[in-house]
Amino acid sequence: MNGNRLRLGLFGANCSSGRTYASLPERWDASWENNLRLAQMADEIGIECMVPIARWRGYGGASNPNGSSFESIAWACGLLAATRRLRVFCTVHVPLHHPLVAAKQMATGDHIGRGRLGVNIVCGWNEDEFQMFGVTKKEHDARYAQGEEWWSIVKRIWAGEDRFDYEGAYYQLHAVEGAPRPFGxxxxxxxxxxxxxxxxxxxxxHSDLHFDAVETPEASTPRIAETKRLARERGRDIQVWTPVGIVCRPTQKEADDYLEHVVDHADWDAIGYLAGLHAKEGRRQTDPQLLVHSGHNPLARRALARGSYCVIGDPDAVVREFARLQAAGLDGLAINFVDYLKELPYFAAEVLPRLQRLGVR
Ligand SMILES: Cc1cc2nc3c(=O)[nH]c(=O)nc-3n(C[C@H](O)[C@H](O)[C@H](O)COP(=O)(O)O)c2cc1C
Structure with missing residues (x-):
């Protein structure tokens, strides 16, 4: 990643509807042509990365968000071959990918991109997907313990270690080897x-980047600082990022009106289904009575960006919010739009130069 103080990524474009849970006619069509054009546009304007979502089934409702999605390692390979500067992440589910297979697939992608692949490790939470694979979902923290074994196996292969045996709680492997190593x-x-x-x-x-949830930038400031301090104490540098849903229009009123249009089309069946999956996982729920049309409202956030922080406004307002997020200690934002291809050019023309003038890019 380059040296911008506030880095930017595009999040979720490999999945139909992206991060938006609404039956909008203009919802994201995650075709290959659209992904390719988006990646080349991002490459051109200096966006640092693209981060896909590894999803194996949609969330139902009329719009079935993420019902169609490109497998993320193959998607990353295609985009890396067609871009020059952009880092493209793949997203890998620990319980669903064998580490030896994934290590080789990812090394292949990294060579295609001449060192521009990134890896998002997901330890899993979606019960329906586990069932679809016939894999029993482990207790929450055990999934991360498996993730640690998985990652240490991948790292040892990538380090070019001679044939090694691995005797873990989750993997017992014999005479493991794998080449090539990642690029360079x-x-x-x-x-x-x-x-x-x-x-x-x-x-x-273990990670170079931690993506954390943000309720408000100010409330997150101590936690972000603590994450970095705890990593530093272990001799590691870590960046902290968060996902952000964006509606940027020439005036605040236009942006607010568009958010209202999104909420009017919210796919409550899909949102409810996702809330049920989260409830099974014991994740925090928001109160469905709280519907007001504001970017900071939990339900508006759900329709626009699956619960992530949202920034709704004219270019100056978007830049003020980005500065607030950066001041909280965040190193990067993984942004989503309802229609990435249609909205990114305006964002690039109006927001990026303002961020440069502010000195964060
Ligand atoms: C930026 C971001 C990307 C994520 N990507 C995926 C993904 O592609 N697939 C997936 O199943 N979960 C994904 N997740 C879910 C997380 O990996 C994680 O399971 C979730 O935030 C809950 O945290 P916990 O596992 O610590 O309970 C993502 C979450 C965020 C914030």
Missing amino acids: DADPPMMNAGSSEAGRWFAIR
């Missing part, structure tokens, strides 16, 4: 987005 013999950066304590500690111990 340097490991791709690894991110993890676990927000639980086990997930965050996985990131502190």
Whole structure:
């Protein structure tokens, strides 16, 4: 990643509807042509990375968000071959991918991109997907313990270690080897987005980037500083990022009106289905009575960006919010739009130069 103080990624474009849970006619069509054009546009304007979502089934409702999605390693390989500067992450489910297969697939992708692959390690949470694979979902923290074994196997293969045996609780492997090493013999950066304590500690111990949930930038400031301090105490540097849903229009009123249009089309069946999956996982729920049309409202956030922080406004307002997020200690934002291809050019023309003038890019 380059030296911008506030880095930017595009999040979720490999999946139909992206991060938006609404039956909008203009919802994201995750075709290959659209992904390719988006990646080349991102490459051109200096966006640092693209981060896909590894999803194996949609969330139902009329719009079935993420019902169609490109497998993320293959998707990353295609985009890396067609870009020059952009880092492209793949997202790998620990319980569903054997580490030897994944290590070779990812090394292949990294050579295609001449060192521009990134890795998002997901330890899993979606019960329906586990069932689809016939895999029993382990207790929450055990999934991260398996993730640690998985990652240490991948790292040893990538380090070019001679045939080694691995005797872990989750993997027992014999005479393991794998070549080539990643491009330039340097490991791709690894991110993890676990927000639980086990997930965050996985990131502190192993990841280059931690994606954390943000309610408000100010409330998150101590936690972000602590994550970085805990990593530093272990001799590691870690960046902290968060996902952000964006509606940027020439005036605040136009942006607010568009958010209202999104909420009016919210796919409550899909949102409810996702809330049920989260409830099974014991994740925090928001109160369905709280519907007001604001970017900071939990339900508006769900329709626009699956619960992530949202920034709704004219270019000056977007830049003020980005500055607030950066001041909280965040190193990067993984942004999503309803229609990435249609909205990114305006964002690039109006927001990026303002961020440069502010000195954060
Ligand atoms: C930026 C970001 C990307 C994520 N990508 C995926 C993904 O592609 N597939 C998936 O199943 N979960 C994904 N997750 C879920 C996380 O890996 C994690 O399971 C979730 O945030 C809950 O945290 P916990 O596992 O610590 O309980 C993502 C979360 C975030 C914030």
